[in-house]
Amino acid sequence: MRIAAMDERARSLGLRIDQGLADARAQCPDLDIVPHVLDADHALLNALADWCDRYTPLVALDSNHGLFLDITGCAHLFSGEHAMVRDLLARLFEQGFAAQAGVADTAGAAHAAAWYGTDPARDPVHVASGAEAEVLRPFGLAALRLPSQTVDGLARVGIKTIGQLAEAARAPVARRFGRHCLQRLDQAFGELDEVLSPRLPVCALSAERRLAEPVMHADDIRQLLYKLASRLKLDMEERGVGGRVFEAALFRVDGIVKRLSVGTSQPLRDPARIDGLFAERITALGDDIDAGYGFDVVRLSVSEDAPLAQPQGDFSVPDDNHQDVTALMDRIAARLGDCTNGAPHPVKRMHRLNSHMPERAETHVPYDLKGEAKTRNPDAGLGAETPPRPLRFLPRPEPIDVVAEVPEGAPMRFVWRRTTCRVVRAEGPERIAGEWWNDCDDTDEQMMTRPRDYYRVEDDEGRRYWIFRSGLYEKRRVAADEDTARPRWFMQGFFA
């Protein structure tokens, strides 16, 4: 057991990271020890990264202890880099975090400045553009994010600071310690590009509002979203696009970020409709949106867009019914499903499959499934020639007890759901052969592979059922599996 992290007081007592726990206890008997949970750390860092979205959309994780914020082009919104970093640190301090920051042109230099260049009591280090080599020169090699073996190895040959590494002959260093250490050096000095991988994709368009006074009520949030949507509308018109997925990020004062998102089946620009969709989403979440002490930043972004031509009004067709129906579908999706989590559209359509087995003959597909138009008309040729099919269908056939006059004939009466039905009329059988090519051990699958004889029957009150006998009567049967091999009857559907 070793120490993974500690606070200021422990540090002042002379404890070290990686020190054995027994040693530390011997040094200082009344230590408070909490087991280190990596996942919880990671979750916390992620939440923090979410919160940092308020400064820039490009936030990347730095292993398990830090965050990279790409503030290119964002600093002026916070009146400069210095003010921005001060604001960031002050807010983090208010949330109870001890944080250090460094600002530089390159990720490597910023990392070094943040970790090794500051003392928490002083101002954060700002590495001026082009001054990386000069500022980083006195820093230890650990600041270059090198593995500890490499750092130790370099120390053994007398290279202890970044300056020494920069002056050393490159070829021998690369041969002995790998290209990695020089790559890191070049990245820190800005001679090589370093690609950060942001946690979230950057939205095509976004608009946000910062509030002096946090808002708590759903109505206020909606009003803000409406205003943001109106602002986005202009941008979207300029680009000739409409949004397919909209995301609203609500930044809570205490650092928690709520994200809501809605999808549309057609590209959309109209602020009123966007607002309406968010209204449904907010209602559906209900108390799940815990406003806490309120939200101080509200951002609306278009995460997915599609070309949308400016529609031309038409006097002769006053209302477009199609628009209304798609709007309804979007509202239902916003209320009942969450499109961001990959949940399919709650509204379904029937889709015909290539199978004779009734259970597999059709399925529900999401309403907005792409490529739907390509499937051929499923009802083509479904006329009088095809055998009748029920109006309502039991996807899992229910076993029934049947009395038939001859084993292979139509039933005379049957018991379904504890009620006896007397069969007055019967049509059949319609034999559907099993799908032997789908043979499988599963019991459901076994049922699919057996041939079925379907009957349409009418009871003495006129109800029509679709029942079937699964399996055939055979002369020779192995006694052991007599029970499983014996034909059984099932209820499958209802006719009008």
Next chain:
Amino acid sequence: MREDRVSERRGFAGSKLASLRAEIAAIERRDAPRPVLQSGTDQRGADCSAGPGRNRKFGLIKTGIDTFDDPIGGGVPNAGLIEITSAAMRDCGSVTGFVSALIACIDDSDRVSAPVLWISTGDVEREGGVPHMRGLASFGLTAERVMFVHVPTMTDALWVAEEAARTRGLAAVLFDMRGSHAAFGLKQSRRLHLRACAGRTTLFVLQQSRVPQGSAAPLRLLVGPAPSYLPDKETAASRFIGPPGFAVTIDKNKFGPTGSTHHLYWRYHERCFFITDASSGYGAGHRDAYSVGEQAFSNAANAHSGRLFSFAGNRPHHARTARSAVAKTG
């Protein structure tokens, strides 16, 4: 100036009085047949609960059977809430068929091929099965017209129904539920009805195995099965199943008397209802057919080995030709 105000106030009072009178008249009209109201007194054009002589903005779904259409004011209203109920869950096929047939009877040009939203809630799909595309297609509800949404909770289902009722461009909305819900009472149904009237949407509430409960729907039809009717003597004696039959009881009716039961049958090819001559005294005739059918069955069963004894009585002989061909090749 003063005069103006007085006359204005008087005018306002007058219109209020007229609307109150209309309201009372509407309440009174629920009882026995009444003289038709003057069109002038009916102030609210969108009110669907007006009497038989109402001048409504929206049309009717006419079944074409006068004995059924007349008592309900000329046909099923093509807007507002209509309850289609059944006494037992096992009648779900009849209820579904009857509603599909009614939708097929809608003849507004803009609704003929418009989509239908099918909302199912609770465990109705587990008990009564899911709607089957090929079965519905035979009633004219093709797969591209029907959109399904299953909503587990009643609150959300009511929301969807209300939103759908406001939406133009839907041929009809079906709200499929099992039994009666505490969450679907007088208040909710009134709200849905008004929404549907305002949006001119037809909202069919299918209540499978309903227990009596208050509701604001102007029309409630209790649908059950009707035994097969086969006019042809030869087929009637057999065990063939006839065209879909519905025993429709007018359970609640704001437009006329209630309690009468009508046996309606559906003709697939022409997509229309028809009635039998003997539908009044149907029971006796049916008994006969039944006993003859029994006899036919025993004959058929004895001669079962390889003999085809069944084809659908309501269709031409496609099935027979197809099967004999199979038998020959096999």
